[in-house]
Amino acid sequence: MLMLFSSLASIEFVSYAALANTDQDGDGLTYGLEYLINTQPNDWDSDNDQLPDGWEWQYGLDPLSPSNDDGAIGDPDGDGFSNLQEYNYRQPSNWDLSSTTSVLDNGVWWNGTIPVNNWDEENAMQYNQPACGDSGSDGTGNTILCDEDPLGNICTDGIDNDKDGMVDSNDNDFDGDADCSSNDDDGDGIADEDRSGWDTDGDGMPDGWEASNGLNATSPSNADGANGDPDNDGLINIFEYINPSWDSTCGGQPCLQPGPDNPYTETISPCAPHQLIGPGGCATLTAETDGITSTNPNNDDTDNDGLNDSYEALTLLTDPTNADTDYDGINDGVEVNGQYGNPPQASDPRDNNTDDDAFDDGDEDKNGNGLVDANETDPTRREDSGDFDNDGLENWLENLSCTLWNVADTDSGGVNDGDESNVTHGTDPCDSLVNFTTTETQYSSTFSQLTVADSSGFSPGGGVAFYNNSGTYTQFSYAGVVNLVLSGVNVPPPTSGVAIETRNNSWCHDVIAPSYPVYCDDDYYDADGDGLADWEEILGVYGAFSNPTLADSDGDGVDDFEEVLAGTDPLEPCDNLLDSDGDGLNNYFEVSTGCDNAYIGITNGSQDIWSTNETMFDTDQGGINDKQEYFDSTNPENNPTDDILPADFDGDGI
Template sequence: MQRIKIVPLIIIFLQFYAVNPIAARNRTLLQLNIANEQLDSDSDSLINTWEIQHQLNPYSALGPDGAAGDPDNDGLSNAAEQLHTSNPRNPDSDADGMGDGWEVGYALNPTSAHGDDGATGDPDRDNLTNQEEGFSTTNPRNADTDSDSLRDGWEVDHQLSPINATGYHGSAGDPDTDQLSNGQEQTAATNPRNPDSDRDGLPDGLEIEHGTNPLDCELDADTDGLENQQELALATNPFSADSDADGLPDGWEVAQQLNPLSSAGLHGANGDGDADGLLQLHEYQHQTNPHQADSDGDGLGDGWEVRYNLNPLSALANDGAQADPDGDSLNNVAEQGFATNPRSADSDGDQLPDAWELQQQLDPLRASAEFGTDGDPDTDGLNNLAEYRNSTNPLLADCDADGMPDGWEVRYLLDPLDAFGLNGAAGDPDADGLSNVVEFQRQTNPLQASYLVMLPLAQHSY
């Protein structure tokens, strides 16, 4: 009869420890090995084979050979080394540059040099590798070791202490004195060790205050012709092209030796330092020299040229002194001298050309009284317009000195500029035996044989 061998079933209950998954697995395997193999001769929780493997005495629970021993001085006891399957004779079991004890202390695997467990890992995503965290004595599992709201990596990058939240190392610190705290510098991505991160001449804090980008290098932030550093030196506003709000850009005022912080007198828009008839605002608009009445040196004042749409910066063509844009025989310099309009041959609009009026000593700027169309300063019966049309002198009643007034001669179709023949005093165009001068004296018609006495008539334009 066959005998049945009964093998007792041993159920072992193991205590569960709240450790990380790797340690828990290792602990379970260790306890199973000890319980099943009963190979811990010195009862120090270190199994004989593990001790022998790592050159420890399996029959001694004392000193470096015991559970509390730390022969490699890595901060892990032998019991912990066994638990984490690390080497008690090597302080860096995975050769990743980080001590086993440090790795275990921060829940990293001391037997893995890969991923987040390795030297280049960054489990807290603070831009410091595990190895750098070790050098900085920061926590690789906490992006802000000193809880000052500044990321460890950012602090290390900018030579701040990631384990000191006080003074200039903390969130409220301002080591570069740019009026931005470290917390604000981190938010703005500026350099807490450089007051002007983009090197544009403006402190980072000032740029943030005025809403400009402290990382965008604009050497002339307000495009007024003055670089930022000049603005700071002059105390003008680098964020406003016109610090004194007078309509004149700061750069133009400085270039023209005007005060960009004053809108009074000749420094303001309504000043006229060179007395050329152009206000400073107009000098700026036309880019003329506010200290020189004739910017192009052509003898024509800037204000006068601008008034008549001539270019105050050009002495050529119609803009020059000798030009005559209105074709009235008066060049620009003469028009300026007589204050007439170089763009109109008849400045006062009285149908009498400026040049003719000036030649006849009439006023080309007055169209009324004896200077206007209907004036008759020589009382010859011809108004000024008729004098102009007949080429006679409005200030001389008898241009050809034949004893007959110009007006009477024109009225009777005689030439007031011809003192000979039929037009002269001795002429008798109607052959009535009376000469022209007699006809005039008797007020008869020299073109009609008649002895009727002619009455004086009102003046007319012929």
């Protein structure tokens, strides 16, 4: 009987031992290990984060925590690939059946990418996992090493290293040690361990970047490797990942050392040649203007500007991720292939102002089509043809001067640039304000008084002026003006006889509120204060010429502005409308002789021989007004007896 109970106990012990070594939910953990770490033996995902418990335990994640680095969206190795993405990477679509929710039908998918760095693969599936750097047997050393392959060939060690129930050398399900001749213990083409964690296949490109750009993150060779070029753009994958505008040095020599944890790799950003931003103004470096330093290895034109990535990055040095490197509003491809002017030529996609005129390329080629269309100028030549603003000046001439090619009146003074540029105007098309200039004749430091040759340009109430000493301007203030003396001057003149300027429409200061408009700007400078700009008088703009230095050019008592307004001739004193006595004869005609009688309406060629009183309606007091006597051919001056009275039809003598 005792032997029977002993046998039953042995059978029961063996049964429990067998149960402890089973993996009922297919999560990669035995029942016994699940018991020890408190995971659910009948649920492959104890924390419901869609990551198998055994996969999490293998890579040092907590199978009981669905949050932070341990959860589905965690990224402990910083490769841009979440834990769930790393596990599911390249997993066959039928790997696990949705109908069996509590069991992984084909076990854990071990052929994704590695989610962590600094982990100890040899001891990963133990309950008491030694930490990196702990004392212990590891290869031939006495320290536990992490992220290293064990010495020797683990395929022949006679044990089940991946804990799948099969000795490694006889593991035919292709998730164990199928390749016993290399460090690829599971035969999936990937070295078992990844030293940094971010790059499973060790090709220098992060797993997340490779996966998002259509490369195989588990393959370091052919089109998926560092030297692959799947889009055939001439830029190998490693250069697509690291924009060549990155600058690195290794022992003083330029090199590329990719990797987020590598101290020798530096990003130069920004690198904008059109703004001279970056080392050496970025004259010889690939432009980097948008903070993006990677191109798409499966798209030969990442920014869709019509230019091949390698052509941009290595030859043109334009930004292959920004369609408009110089931000001038014109696509890089359009600029490179531009047909501007005659002979046709391209603009510079790295320079927002190719011809260095006053306008960006996009302001000249407004529709950005690479051609000079109507109402556009050539962004590659300063000598542009046409007159866009219709001011009488060719665009090229304006581009070489201070005037604007697209604004008819650059200084907004009221007269277009072409008219102001005419020598007869004598005004500045770029500056509508008048600078008054005089010279210093005496200075009293005791009384802070400055005597000038001409004080008409200074404000009687005080203001600011400038000493001009051979082009060097020194500002000073003054309190007021009396005759030729400026008082309260706060800065003495630098030299005797120095030039002095005011810049506040000086000529307007001494104008006595006239009845006509006053224009205090250069475009309408009015030296005689008659209300007509000098150039209007010189050019006879209103149909009659006049003297710009005399308010009443013909001395007839009527200023030029009033004569122009009335339609009389400002240079002919006999022609005006000033008639003080209202007799129909203007004052000048009455007090003088020699005027052609045509000015009063007598067109027989006769001239005025009489002098009449401009203040008396009937100078000779004969009963007939002066003008009527001219028409009656009688003497209006001093003979009242020849006045021809109207007929006395009623015979009363009147």
